[in-house]
Amino acid sequence: MKGAMDGDGPKRTCPRCAAEVPEDASFCSRCGLPLNDADDMTRQYSFYAPPPRPVRGKSSLQSAREVFRGIGAYMTLAVLVLVGINVGIMLWGMHLVIPEAWESATSLFLALPWLVKIVGLPGFWFVTYYILLVAAVLLSYAVMLFLSRRKFWKELTFEQTEHSPAYAVSTIFLAILAMNAVYYLFLGFIGIDPSSGGDTGMLWEKLWSLLRASVWEEVICRILFIGLPLGVVYVLKGKGAPYRRYIFGGNFQFGLYEKFFLVFSSTIFSLAHVFSWDLYKVPPTFLAGLALGYLFLKYGVYASVMLHFFIDYLSFPMDVWPGETTDMVMGLLLLAFMALGAVYLLYYSVRALELFSGRQIIRWGDPRPVSVYYQPLSPKSRYVPYDGPLTTPSFGFVCRHCAGTEARYVDGKFVCSRCGKEN
Numbered sequence: 001m002k003g004a005m006d007g008d009g010p011k012r013t014c015p016r017c018a019a020e021v022p023e024d025a026s027f028c029s030r031c032g033l034p035l036n037d038a039d040d041m042t043r044q045y046s047f048y049a050p051p052p053r054p055v056r057g058k059s060s061l062q063s064a065r066e067v068f069r070g071i072g073a074y075m076t077l078a079v080l081v082l083v084g085i086n087v088g089i090m091l092w093g094m095h096l097v098i099p100e101a102w103e104s105a106t107s108l109f110l111a112l113p114w115l116v117k118i119v120g121l122p123g124f125w126f127v128t129y130y131i132l133l134v135a136a137v138l139l140s141y142a143v144m145l146f147l148s149r150r151k152f153w154k155e156l157t158f159e160q161t162e163h164s165p166a167y168a169v170s171t172i173f174l175a176i177l178a179m180n181a182v183y184y185l186f187l188g189f190i191g192i193d194p195s196s197g198g199d200t201g202m203l204w205e206k207l208w209s210l211l212r213a214s215v216w217e218e219v220i221c222r223i224l225f226i227g228l229p230l231g232v233v234y235v236l237k238g239k240g241a242p243y244r245r246y247i248f249g250g251n252f253q254f255g256l257y258e259k260f261f262l263v264f265s266s267t268i269f270s271l272a273h274v275f276s277w278d279l280y281k282v283p284p285t286f287l288a289g290l291a292l293g294y295l296f297l298k299y300g301v302y303a304s305v306m307l308h309f310f311i312d313y314l315s316f317p318m319d320v321w322p323g324e325t326t327d328m329v330m331g332l333l334l335l336a337f338m339a340l341g342a343v344y345l346l347y348y349s350v351r352a353l354e355l356f357s358g359r360q361i362i363r364w365g366d367p368r369p370v371s372v373y374y375q376p377l378s379p380k381s382r383y384v385p386y387d388g389p390l391t392t393p394s395f396g397f398v399c400r401h402c403a404g405t406e407a408r409y410v411d412g413k414f415v416c417s418r419c420g421k422e423n
Contacts, residue, residue: 015406016418066158068343073155075340076170079310080145082333086313087141089320090134093207100204101126106212111220113271130208136215137309140302144169147299165299171344172291173310176284177334178341183284192280203319210312217269218304221289222296223247225265226258233257250300254355262293290352 012021014035025035105122106129109115121129144165151164163171187194223246231246234257245251252258266289270282288311295303318326354361406417414423 066160068340068347069155070158072171072174072340072344073152073158073167075174075337076152076167077156078333079170079173079337080166082317083141083306083310083313086309086316087137089316090137090207090211090313092320093204094130094134096204097130097208098127101130101208108216109220110224111217111268111272113268113274115272115275130211133211133215136305137211140305140309143300143302144306165303168299169295169303169307169310172295172348173307174337174341175344175348176288176291176307176311176341178338178345179287180284181338187280194280206319207316211309214309214312215305218292218296218301218308221265221269221272222249222293222301222304225268226261226293226296227301229261230257248300248302249296249304250298252297254297258297259356262290262297265293266290291348 012023012025012035013019014021021035102123104126105120106126107120108118108129110118148164148166151161152166154161155164155167184194227246227249230252231240231243234240254262266286269289269292270286273281273285292304292307295307315330318330350361407414407423408417410422415421416423
């Protein structure tokens with residue numbers, strides 16, 4: 001047997017798991033098998049089932065990941081509360097925007113990546129378009145919360161589950177905040193002023209323009225540059241799914257075509273911001289575009305709209321309620337967001353590299369084997385133990401399937417007496 005000849009002489013081993021045991025031991029220290037009673041040693045084959053898969057413990061990385069998942073769930077709850085406030089600000093701002101929109105005009109545009117005007121929308125049509133944008137955000141927020149309700153509760157109680165849409169959107173939002181903080185600190189270090197460009201003007205103009213960006217940019221950059229091209233490709237290949245999938249997104253596999261249009265749409269999205277900002281805006285906007293496109297492909301357009309809304313409406317509490325108290329509360333909240341966001345930035349960066357390379361960089365849940373306990377044979381078990389004579393090959397047989405140490409010699413092969421499999 002294993003370890004039977006080792007220097008001073010034969011050593012005692014467990015007949016079930018082949019572990020070395022002291023000569024005076026009554027039970028195996030690994031699997032608990034009685035060792036001193038020959039009847040017990042024989043009866044194990046009629047009483048005990050074949051060994052199950054070993055119980056597996058959690059690696060340090062997996063344990064740390066689960067802790068951060070729980071912390072991230074509670075931070076997601078804080079993000080959702082803040083977004084709820086911003087949704088309220090959006091609704092409150094309607095009384096500011098609608099009177100001004102009635103007397104003004106806007107237009108629909110495409111990003112090619114230069115901005116191309118499609119049609120003008122004066123007065124009544126401006127107001128109608130604005131109301132539709134408000135409705136789109138409200139519907140997206142409601143869908144996200146509804147689809148997250150069960151999984152998010154498990155995340156709050158630290159249970160293992162697939163990420164809920166609310167968790168995914170919120171933690172990606174935290175990662176983008178951390179990324180922007182690092183990037184803008186770098187710009188300041190090299191002497192670039194990141195405050196130039198962007199939206200300026202009265203509060204109603206900011207409420208309107210950032211709402212339009214949150215919804216319309218997702219329509220033209222995610223639906224127009226990802227969903228519809230994928231629909232054309234798969235229809236031509238004879239693999240078309242229901243058409244609504246290419247408009248509303250969600251449940252896509254990340255194959256070659258999905259990755260190509262994801263990068264393409266992010267490139268158009270980032271270059272379109274040069275006209276309102278400057279070239280320094282391209283890198284962070286491109287990465288944010290990848291995140292928005294990922295959410296569109298995995299969850300749907302409602303998720304990408306919500307992430308865009310999370311980002312664009314983030315500072316509105318300080319605009320609506322200016323003062324030291326609001327600034328202090330928002331400042332502390334943003335610091336907490338960015339601190340945890342740094343962890344998620346690292347996590348999602350690795351995930352993005354794995355997605356595009358097709359290779360696993362980190363084994364996030366690599367378990368380690370621990371001692372196993374052999375459960376008694378259930379009456380419903382299909383295992384039929386061998387009741388014949390037990391033999392132990394002189395060379396030290398150990399079954400590669402169940403670690404049993406007794407075998408029969410049948411037709412030129414050893415058949416394990418415990419599990420009945422050939423070796």
